[in-house]
Amino acid sequence: MPEKNLITGAQNTWCPGCGNFTLQFALRNAIKGLIADGVPLENIVLVTGIGCHAKMGDYLDINSFYSIHGRTIPVATGIKLANPDLTVLCCAGDGDAYAEGLDHLIFGAKRNTDITVIVHNNRVYGLTTGQYTPTSPLGFRGKSTPQGAPEEPFNPLILMLASGAGFVARSTSRKMPHLSGIIGQALRHKGFSYVDVLQICATYFNVSELYDRQGYELSDHDPSDFSAACAKAEEWDYNSDAPIAFGLFYQEEKTSFEERFSRHPASPGSRNEQIRAFLEMKR
Amino acid sequence: MPEKNLITGAQNTWCPGCGNFTLQFALRNAIKGLIADGVPLENIVLVTGIGCHAKMGDYLDINSFYSIHGRTIPVATGIKLANPDLTVLCCAGDGDAYAEGLDHLIFGAKRNTDITVIVHNNRVYGLTTGQYTPTSPLGFRGKSTPQGAPEEPFNPLILMLASGAGFVARSTSRKMPHLSGIIGQALRHKGFSYVDVLQICATYFNVSELYDRQGYELSDHDPSDFSAACAKAEEWDYNSDAPIAFGLFYQEEKTSFEERFSRHPASPGSRNEQIRAFLEMKR
Amino acid sequence: MNDISVLTGGRAGDGINSAGLLIAHLFNQMGYQTYMYFDYPSLIKGGHNFTITRAAEQKIGAHRDRCDYLLALSQDSVDLHRHLFSENTVILYDSGRVHGEGQGIPVEAILKAEQAPPVMGNSCIIGAFAKSSGIPFDVVETVIRRQIPKAAAKNLVIARKGYEAVREERIIPRIGTTCCPLVTGNEAIGLGLLHGGLDAYVAYPMTPTSNLLHFLARAARNFPLTVVHPENEIAVMLMALGLSYAGKKTAVGTSGGGFCLMTEGFSLAGGSEIPIVVVMGQRTGPSTGLPTYTGQTELGFVLHAGQGEFPRLVVAPGDPEQAYFWSSIALTLAWKCQVPAVILADKTLCEGTYSLDEKAIGPPETSDLQQSGISGQYRRYSITDNGISPLQFPPLKDAAIKVNSYAHDEDGITTEKADMVRLMTEKRQRKYEALKGEIDALECVKSYGTSSARTALLCWGSTLLVCKEAAKRHGFGVIQPVVLSPFPEEQLKSVIEGTPNIISVEENTEGQLRLLCHQHGIPVASHIAKIDGRPFSVEELDARLGEVP
Amino acid sequence: MNDISVLTGGRAGDGINSAGLLIAHLFNQMGYQTYMYFDYPSLIKGGHNFTITRAAEQKIGAHRDRCDYLLALSQDSVDLHRHLFSENTVILYDSGRVHGEGQGIPVEAILKAEQAPPVMGNSCIIGAFAKSSGIPFDVVETVIRRQIPKAAAKNLVIARKGYEAVREERIIPRIGTTCCPLVTGNEAIGLGLLHGGLDAYVAYPMTPTSNLLHFLARAARNFPLTVVHPENEIAVMLMALGLSYAGKKTAVGTSGGGFCLMTEGFSLAGGSEIPIVVVMGQRTGPSTGLPTYTGQTELGFVLHAGQGEFPRLVVAPGDPEQAYFWSSIALTLAWKCQVPAVILADKTLCEGTYSLDEKAIGPPETSDLQQSGISGQYRRYSITDNGISPLQFPPLKDAAIKVNSYAHDEDGITTEKADMVRLMTEKRQRKYEALKGEIDALECVKSYGTSSARTALLCWGSTLLVCKEAAKRHGFGVIQPVVLSPFPEEQLKSVIEGTPNIISVEENTEGQLRLLCHQHGIPVASHIAKIDGRPFSVEELDARLGEVP
């Protein structure tokens, strides 16, 4: 196969300075890595929600299912169940995955479906012009909360750890190589993998300074240690000004959802024979 | 007020031996306790989902909103926002609160809405005749999973702790006085309170023996210690055979959602004057 | 003409459904056509359940009010149904629970003597019923051996005791040998889907289609079928679309409340042209309503559900043969035309048990996916004459298969250009025409006895069989559009032509089919409505027809 | 007759919407009626945005294709709109960005010189526009002081520079003093709801009603109003029903995709008789479609959404005065009759800016909640003659207020009894009649110029104003039902009487109002459709009318 650049001809409409650009190239690199490992390009499927992040579906020249707001994960689960040979990943927004469709995220982790969920966590609804999301800080003045958001954010890493996710990581659009690396690891993890990407929204929530100042890369951390993972995840609560760790917090291999769907024995007869046999019993 | 028995004349249609009877009386007792404390009966509102548990709405002679499957919490939130003087509680099922409407449960905790959520966790869909729920054990043979449920349960206590719930407790329909006590405490907690009640489903999942054998009441536990709460909650994973603690795992007082909605200053003019003022600005 | 109706009543948990079914099987063995109606409230144990099992020489699918035999396992079974009895009604009751007139059977004592569990009480009653109606015990034996194979011996002992406990009262003659398979509407739908090539079924339990989930979950042992029960109906619909996208013929099932939650995904299926079949079992609304009762109030809803306009197939089978046939067709056409399809059923059809006429279920030709040659680069939405683009699934070598909920171009890339939006809208309109062409080639409007009649009943879905039976008594015809979208206007007009009086019979307020006919310039003057969640009985509809001016 | 159209184009982020609005305000100060159309794709920065600001002596609410002035902040603004220019078009452009014919303004240089931020580029262009069209600078000053009060001084400096950078080309005469408040449709809806007594608004952002959320969130500073933005639309609807149950007059807002998710709660509102108002802003479907463009494809959906049958109020205002008036009415009637109500709008109305005729907005009588005396024990669903039960809220001394999604009795306790179900269904039908009585007392069907015309355009919603303008050119009348459920059949028939030719004009495929008319026996022969997400321009509709045989 000729080296493909994996980028479609679609006009890119992200704002200048948007963290999604970094995500796009990190993702492209991670996918190229997979291909280098021997994964056929056509076996990769991207599912996106709706929001700025979701434009990834238009921009990456790979199989894609540009779905609806909040619903990447059930779509990805269906695709993976249909064909476990596919590598299925989701680009979801924080509005998408943490608000509109939070339940699916938790069930993805619980089931351990072998898919990768990348949350473009810009901590704001970008495409709908700047409202607070579940990870916006308390008091965030978005258009729907001009007097300040009345809710504290939740910590999505902790939620994922609590839901049984077997791969929990965080990175940021401020660190392209780190991000590529983490996404590559996530794609290779067998089972549900989750990456929270602290992505800069240049227009509505540009906290580059915070992430640059407080961000650091995990080291000396044992990702098989669940308690250590929880402790690290608790370090920053998505609200206050505290050190923000990037890296793989937790990893554990477990039986995946698809594996638990026993493949059916070659049926003893054709569909019609089976139907006839059933009807015979009902006589 | 004459002593009311708080039970309507509606015919009770729970199965003989159902744990819901215990819940009903525990709840009645807890409410009587509130009344004794001076809470006017008419200030108490019960919201139920749909399922066997939800029949509580018919049986208790108090204000009630018998809503739809999975949606107790947003309804309760609306009621509480409308009138913070009301004491609002939810009777939800595990199918209800952990599957159909899981996101609302997490947001209830995140917002710290001052409502009480009691989950009748019989670990099965009762009213739809016995399918697995998010807390059924792996391999549960329900009608939708005749070959065994392909998912491990999640641990709802851990999820609630991860979501920021300020009151996390567990009890069981096997321990009426304990249950009354915990519900009473939950109703008195200012902020979101959550009680997972391991309720016996006499027909589809009768694990009385397990709860009696493994159940014990928390003692020497400091409910203000978050880590201790997590550790205790992890003791039993809703799947294996391990000691099952009952009691208050965690409690913390925080600002409630309603409190963050600033009550509006007496407006300087009538609605129509305000409207005119706005239009004037637009001229 | 033999026409027998047996009411079996007891509490939920007594196995009334099974008892009624065993009786249906007795009739089946005696050569009868049967139908069983199951009436139960939304609770698990206690309350009052009853079945009405009917047997007749011709095909039936409605219950009668007149009760020939009453098998009472509870006092309510006698007290609540008195208005259905005549002096000829044979009453058999469990003397341990019921103060009855008729013949008592000491069920508890019999079970105790044999150390049998309570569920076997049914066999006792069945035995007694056989004796009282002159059904030979070997028929009971055949039925029990076939239907309760795992515990046949003990049940037979109990049945024999019941048989011996009463005397013969009113003979039911044998009219033939074993008649037909007995299936519920849910089973007929499931089998039809399997016939059509179903690969996956995704559902969240909801009456009246929960039993379809249960049936297919069990069938997954024998068929190459994936059955999933996810966290809620939104996940159901989206997971199903993921399965479809990746090449699995997929259906979902629900009722109105769950369908509400699926409508956003339904529109996604329409706009992104992903095939999907929704089995939509109606029950009494609005909202939770009467979960275990019936209604026909969602026709308008399924015709308009989802934002935006897109072609959809809606079929409403009226009997188990149609359920089988049209479920298979729905799956096939959904895939052929890449549209969402709805099989619109209701509690009566889904949970009724019917004699299935195997000759009438087709099997329809399972014409395969339209496989237009792919020349050049694969484009998911390439614009074609009939509006149908080639359907391919990942992995497809050297191609990116892109589906998109936004307005998109032929490659599936988002567009906001007015021209492209118009072209794609027109493409979907052509698909509508293609779908219309497909259904026009089928008999979408059924008519019965209309050639000579001046009056015909217009109906859809499960009211078909009660209409047929009641219409016959009045010399009326019956007209039933099975396909409701695309609306078979021409077929309906040509069928209706020459029948000046049309009376719509629907289990809703204003006549939703009736209003749809008006939309298409087909006047329907009268309407007979039913709004209490109960299906029409033959006598009731008969009387209502008498009242129409 | 003065009739001026100004196209302002640039990239998203350039503040094109504000620029167009400032121009509208200039016109407003010069005594004109104005209307502004805002066209933008679904992105935040870049791409191509444009506004068309029109001014005329009579009321307008549609854009014209012919462009009298072009203010170009980007090259696309010239290149993409060439077909709209004539030799008379005055072109002003930012010479730093555009290679244009016409007069260039060195915006960047001006800003730099004044150390002003890029957003002030708008003021520069506005100044230039004023000069070229002969609008006195004091008008610019008034507008900037009023509309940009926080940074008026600096903006005025910049505007002055723009003013000075060009020469006068084509004079726009002053025709009066300040005309009207300028409001968007969203603002008109919001004000109408506030007028009707809105206590709470709950919404999840979705174009085209996000701005209603933003507007009301800000208004919550001045009104006793609770505004909540919850986790998703399901939560929105249920939280709103909780608020309503506890006595707050509550509305929600969304578009088609979000409405899908609300339908289950909508049916709950219908069945449990909890009042609620849904502001449903249509956009181009199906599915995500074109999020920032328009359409009229959800009429059928809102009329049938939700399982089961229940009365609902659906109003589709066509201009900001109707938006105000009917939003107030919708809230009031939803509460009076305890039904769900839908205000069906679309992107054109929601996001268009109009001169508001304050005299035409009513204010309608805010008749208060029907307060039937409570005699004896309070029963939430007591059966009354008009079907409307007394509405009370907790806490109510010595009463348990029970609402229920199940079929229920008068106390709100679940029932499965056929008789009670029928009684309650009939009660809701009587409520439908009561609601119908309420709307019959109002002018639900508007007609314009129909007395003499033999042809009338039939329309609903935002196409009203383009229809009025185009119809006038052809001597046609215009008929607009504002209420679509309960269908004002009699009013419509009486309005239509004597107008033999009816042409429906709708932004959908087949004419959803047209089909509804057919259902009610009102034939509508021709239909003019628009399906590309763009509203009709006056010229386009004019031409299409010319084609109708």
Ligand SMILES: Cc1ncc(C[n+]2csc(CCOP(=O)(O)OP(=O)(O)O)c2C)c(N)n1
């Ligand atoms: C059901 C539904 N509700 C609302 C919307 C409108 N909507 C589009 S994108 C979006 C928010 C996107 O936020 P996020 O997921 O954080 O993505 P971002 O734009 O920040 O990348 C919303 C609310 C929608 N498309 N569908």
Ligand SMILES: Cc1ncc(C[n+]2csc(CCOP(=O)(O)OP(=O)(O)O)c2C)c(N)n1
């Ligand atoms: C949207 C929707 N989906 C499905 C149902 C059907 N349904 C009714 S109760 C129920 C499950 C109840 O299980 P749970 O919440 O655990 O309550 P339990 O009966 O066990 O108390 C379901 C699926 C429904 N009413 N609404």
Ligand code: SF4
């Ligand atoms: S709004 Fe924010 S997230 Fe969206 S494209 Fe612009 S910078 Fe990126």
Ligand code: SF4
């Ligand atoms: S099915 Fe289970 S939960 Fe429901 S009433 Fe019976 S015992 Fe109780």
Ligand SMILES: [Mg+2]
């Ligand atoms: Mg975001």
Ligand SMILES: [Mg+2]
């Ligand atoms: Mg349960």
